[in-house]
Amino acid sequence: MTHPENNSEYKGLQVNSGVSSQPITNPYRRPARRRQQLSASEYVEGILKGNVSILGQAVTLVESTAEHHQALAQEVIEKCLPYSGNSRRIGITGVPGAGKSTSIDVFGLHVLRDGGKLAVLAIDPSSERTQGSILGDKTRMEKLSQHPDAFIRPSPSAGSLGGVARKTRETIVLCEAAGYNNIFVETVGVGQSETAVHSMVDFFLLIQLAGTGDELQGIKRGIMEMADGIVINKADGDNIERANLAAAQFRNALHLFPPTPSKWMPEVVTYSGYYELNIDKVWDMIDRYFAYVKETGYFDRKRNEQAKYWMFETINEELRHNFYRQPEIRALLEQKELRVLNNEQSSFTAAHDVLRRYFTLLRNK
Numbered sequence: 001m002t003h004p005e006n007n008s009e010y011k012g013l014q015v016n017s018g019v020s021s022q023p024i025t026n027p028y029r030r031p032a033r034r035r036q037q038l039s040a041s042e043y044v045e046g047i048l049k050g051n052v053s054i055l056g057q058a059v060t061l062v063e064s065t066a067e068h069h070q071a072l073a074q075e076v077i078e079k080c081l082p083y084s085g086n087s088r089r090i091g092i093t094g095v096p097g098a099g100k101s102t103s104i105d106v107f108g109l110h111v112l113r114d115g116g117k118l119a120v121l122a123i124d125p126s127s128e129r130t131q132g133s134i135l136g137d138k139t140r141m142e143k144l145s146q147h148p149d150a151f152i153r154p155s156p157s158a159g160s161l162g163g164v165a166r167k168t169r170e171t172i173v174l175c176e177a178a179g180y181n182n183i184f185v186e187t188v189g190v191g192q193s194e195t196a197v198h199s200m201v202d203f204f205l206l207i208q209l210a211g212t213g214d215e216l217q218g219i220k221r222g223i224m225e226m227a228d229g230i231v232i233n234k235a236d237g238d239n240i241e242r243a244n245l246a247a248a249q250f251r252n253a254l255h256l257f258p259p260t261p262s263k264w265m266p267e268v269v270t271y272s273g274y275y276e277l278n279i280d281k282v283w284d285m286i287d288r289y290f291a292y293v294k295e296t297g298y299f300d301r302k303r304n305e306q307a308k309y310w311m312f313e314t315i316n317e318e319l320r321h322n323f324y325r326q327p328e329i330r331a332l333l334e335q336k337e338l339r340v341l342n343n344e345q346s347s348f349t350a351a352h353d354v355l356r357r358y359f360t361l362l363r364n365k
């Protein structure tokens with residue numbers, strides 16, 4: 001083909017005729033195949049063998065919101081349940097910058113010295129907004145992420161806090177079935193997610209800092225009440241004295257709290273995650289707690305309570321989900337919202353109208 005640019009009048013660059021390309025660059029290449037979906041028994045078999053790749057896929061399945069994934073995930077969880085439970089579940093919380101990831105890295109290596117395996121999970125209620133969680137991020141736990149016996153997983157990001165927490169709870173079951181006998185659940189110590197974490201762990205550790213003025217400020221009283229242990233991080237260099245002072249203040253404050261349901265008196269320990277100081281003191285406290293609650297029977301009582309709690313939580317979550325998913329209910333809610341805002345109807349009668357419509361919808365299904 002002659003290009004107009006190749007005309008002798010044309011002053012620009014010449015265009016040469018190209019080389020025609022082959023229809024397929026590599027005729028032997030196999031067409032891309034989608035990864036085959038494993039069956040529930042294949043997942044379970046892989047998990048029980050401790051296959052990390054299958055465990056990871058199963059967790060992804062648990063986190064998926066697709067209904068057919070959920071059905072499969074529930075079957076896998078149900079089958080793993082008899083193999084779960086044999087672990088220490090430890091919740092770790094603290095405000096951003098308190099040193100959670102630095103500490104988890106060191107705590108993790110500490111527990112792995114005794115053998116066994118460790119799973120680090122996270123609950124981050126803000127992750128939905130920020131598109132992806134930084135908690136439980138492997139890059140924050142440098143040493144642990146290279147350890148063959150550590151499984152690190154960031155927070156599930158989709159859904160409400162209740163939904164996210166439920167997924168983490170289910171992931172704990174899978175990890176335990178895969179032989180992870182230490183479970184850390186990390187969360188940010190700023191809000192409601194602590195209650196969710198508290199309801200799935202045996203021991204709740206609060207990481208605090210010294211030298212931030214009023215030591216008890218910025219930490220919600222409720223979070224302190226949930227703690228089985230308070231640890232003051234960054235007790236190194238010039239900061240040691242302030243850390244000791246903060247520890248004394250926390251001890252005093254704890255005395256004013258009502259006794260914990262376990263009757264265990266929460267302890268306060270100072271340490272340095274970065275310089276790895278007093279790590280054994282922190283773990284000595286945790287070991288003693290476990291010995292104590294196993295002896296008193298509180299360990300099993302609490303786990304039973306938690307199992308019950310999660311049954312009701314799941315029911316509530318599913319009911320809410322089902323309610324708000326109905327297109328007719330959504331439309332009616334929009335109308336009612338306007339009426340309530342314009343003072344044409346009270347909040348209560350509006351709510352009852354919508355609920356009545358929902359129950360009628362259910363009956364006619």
Ligand code: GDP
Nearest residue numbers: 095096097098099100101102234272273274275
């Ligand atoms: P996170 O946001 O709670 O996960 O906190 P990080 O673990 O990321 O730590 C926040 C900052 O505090 C980092 O710059 C750490 O290097 C520093 N840090 C953590 N632990 C210690 C410690 O024990 N001593 C000192 N001096 N700094 C620490």
